[in-house]
Amino acid sequence: MTKAEAALRVEELRNEIEFHNRRYYQEDNPAISDAEWDELMRELIQLETAFPELQSEVSPTQRVGAAVAEGFVKVEHEISMLSLSNAYSTEELREFDKRVRQVVGDEVRYVCELKIDGLAVSLRYENGRLVRGATRGDGEVGEDITTNIRTIRNVPLQLSEPISIEVRGEAYMPKQSFLRLNEQREQQGLPLFANPRNAAAGSLRQLDPKIAAERRLGVIVYQVVQATDYALSSHSEALAYAESLGLPATGQRQQCGDIDAVIDYIEAWSEQRRSLSYATDGMVVKVDDIALQQELGFTAKSPRWAIAYKYKAEQAETTLREIGLNVGRTGAVTPTAMFDPVQLAGTTVARASLHNEDLIHEKDIRVGDRIIVQKAGDIIPEVVKSLPEKRETELPVFAMPEHCPQCGEALRRLPDEAAWRCVNPSCPALIREGLIHFVSRNAMNIDGLGEQWITILLDKEMVQTVADLYRLQKEDMLQLDRMGEKLADKLLHAIEASKQNSLERLLFGLGIRLVGEKAAKTLAQSFQTMDRLASATVEELVLVPEIGPKMAESIVQYFEAQGARALLADLQALGLNMAYKGLQTAKVESIFTGKTVVLTGTLETVERKAATTWIEMLGGTVTGSVSAKTDFVIAGAKAGSKLEKAQGLIESGKNPGLQIFNEEQFLACVDEAGLR
Known part of the structure; x- marks a missing residue:
């Protein structure tokens, strides 16, 4: 390659990497996999090494992280938060070991730590109390996310010693929390997170800490900053000290006497890591002795005493047999790749979401192609790419159908959206998914009436809309297979009881596009009744905190639809409550009026929400x-x-008026008010 050719390619790579950096760090919406990004960066590093005159201070190779997001206070790191150099083979690990021993000699020990696939954070404690949490940002300046960090349950707010200390770690989202979050977003018609890392990053970069709290994140500490200030001589000793302070510095780690032991440990965890509750993408190898770390020093971007070995994502090649179409609750039609089954990360995989038509065209995926598939974060199956060079004949380019595969009505693609949608309220798919959502726990909470019974009721043509649920009669229910009198009575009682739900449950249950559980409660609190909300304009809606223009437009469009107005009138006639109950005045004077109340422990006869x-x-x-x-x-x-803290406040005289009730005493107050 000539210098001129290299210069052109370097410019292309820089622009492409910066584009993907923005998608990854600032939008939390990556367009390519980690492996593909790593490959782009490796190519750029190789070209800048081969042609030093092409190196530049503005190159992505000189960047550590990302720009600070708007809306957060900037935090300047006293000591830079650097990234790590990567290794992709045992040969590169041995080269790293060779460079280390050339500087410090052969008496060197390493510490291996599984690399958590999350977001790097800094935690600052003063006199034992958490005073600041921050993201890495660009390595020099990060984002103050203290209020969000405080919501993470395994991060102590008070250390076991009154010490001032800064530690760094990785914030992550457990796999189960990630799957649950994506299920919720899919139900709400929102874009899915690509992997747990992006879900964690998106959670910590929310301006509302309540959202971060709902995501159930965790942190694992991997460094004590300025460890020698605490008479600590090794990295492993520093992590043990962090643990003694109550910090979550456990993770999976091991001291290794030489590079052979390092490689053995890496290989031992290659498959075993998949059984952990959090996603991992590599192994970090660090020189253990802090004095040797200081002797080795740093490059402008990374420490010379540490390296991150990246596990290869397990991939498989297979044949794409079909692109299926699934109609979700919000009408979004999602294409799904159906391929010959393959083994990935210990399970058999035969399908993967293709998300939308644009992605299919971007990756040039066609039915009949040989494709590469993997599990993003070892969890979600995804199609990495097609292999057009293996096409034996020309294959047709995929095109979304013009009509809904379920009802045949014309599909629409709304401005600024990638999804095609069915907007026919009578579409069988929308009806089924909508009914399942309506009866779900977080919506109308009709206990026992789940997906199985909804499907049976639809097949028997006993329901068509959510209003039909309230017309069901016992004699009709008893005609169903496996339906006895006790079960019929239970279901009908649950249906009848749901009529008294507060407005926010009904709003969420209706499945208005973009309106999730939290937004439904905000709307109910703000407008108090369904009639007031139904007549609200976009201008009035956007004045409500957390209600943006897109959600406001979606709400107005919903209530303008003739079918929606007819449904609400039907539900009201059937006796469903159309008002917000949360702020209603008690039926009798209450000792709780104007008071602050804390619930703790397990309530045995009532749910916490109730x-x-x-x-x-x-x-x-x-x-x-x-x-x-x-x-x-x-x-x-x-x-x-x-409870212990409450008792302590009473005994110390700091809050002598605080009253402690047991469950029986609380329920007596509820019964006195006639609420139960």
């Missing part, structure tokens, strides 16, 4: 922590630290 609703209806405010401002603590079975 108890919270009752307290709000009685005029109280439920908070999550006990303080000098707390008026009541309601303690269920196995109440722990919150």
Whole structure:
């Protein structure tokens, strides 16, 4: 390659990498896999090494992380948060070991740590108390995410010693939390997160800490900054010290006497890591002795005493047999790759979401192609790419159908959206998914009436809309297979009880596009009744906190539809509550009115959500922590630290008026108010 050719390619690579950096770091919406990004960066590094005159301070190879997101306070790191150099083979690990020993000699020990696939964070404690959490940002300046970090349950707010210290670690989303989050987003018609790492990053970069709290993140600490200030001489000793302070510095790690032991440990975890509750993508190898680390020093971008070995994503080649189409609850038609079964990460995989038509065209995926598939983050099957060079004949380019595969109505693609949608409210797929959502726990919570019974009721043509659920009669139910009198009575009782739900449950159950559970409650609190919300304009809606223009337009469009107006009138005639109950005045004067209440422990006869609703209806405010401002603590079975703190505040005289109720006393107040 000539210098001129190299210069052109370098410019192309820089532009492409910067584009993908923006998608990954600032939009939390990657367009390519980690392996593909790594390959682009490796090519750029090789060209800049071969042609030093092409190196530039603005090259992505000189960057550590990403720009600070708008809306967060900037935090300047006293000591830079550098990234690590990568190794992709045992040969590269041995080269790293050789470079280390050339500087510090042969008496060197390493520490191996599984590399968590998450977001690097810094935690600062002063006098033992957490005072700041920050992202890496560009390595020099990050984002202050203290309020979000404080929501992570395994991050201690108070250390076991009153010490001032900074530690760094990886914030991650457990696999099960990731799957649950994507299920919720799919139900709401929102884009899915590509992997747990992006889900964790997206969660910590929310301006509302309540969202971060709902995501159930975790942190694993991997470094004590300025460890020698605490008389610590090795990295492994520093991590043990961090653990003694109560910090989550466990993870999977091991000391290794030489590079052979390092390689053995890496190979031992190659498959075993998949059984962990969090995603991993490699193994970090560090020189253990801190004095040797200081002797080795740093490059402008990374420490010379550490390297990250990247595990290869397990991939398989197979044949794409069909692109199926699934119609979701919001009408979005999602293409799905159906291919010859392959083994990936210990399971058999035969299908993977292709998300939308644009992605299929971008990757030039065609039915009949040989394709490469893998599991993103070892969890979600995905098609990495097609292999057009293996096509023996010309294959047709995929095109989305003009009509819904379920009902035959014309599909629409809304402006600024990648998805094609069926907007026919009578579409069988929308009806089925909508009914399943309507009866679900977080919506109308009709206990026992799940997906199986909804399918049976539809097949028997006993229901067509959610209103039909409230017309079901016992004699009709008893005609169904496996339906006895007790079960029929239970289901009909649950259906009848759901009529009294507060407005936010009905709003969420209706499945208005972009309106999730939290937005439904915000809307219910703001407008109080269905009639007021139904007549609201876009301008009025966007004045409500957390309701953006797109959601506002979606809400107005829903209530303008004739079918929606008819459905709501039907539901109201059937006796469903159309008002928000959370802020209603209690039926009798309540001791909770204007008071702050904390629930702790396990309530045996009532769900926590119901108890919270009752307290709000009685005029109280439920908070999550006990303080000098707390008026009541309601303690269920196995109440722990919150109860102890409440008792301590009473005994010390710091909050002598605080009252502690057991579940029986609380329910007596509820019964007195006539709420149960």
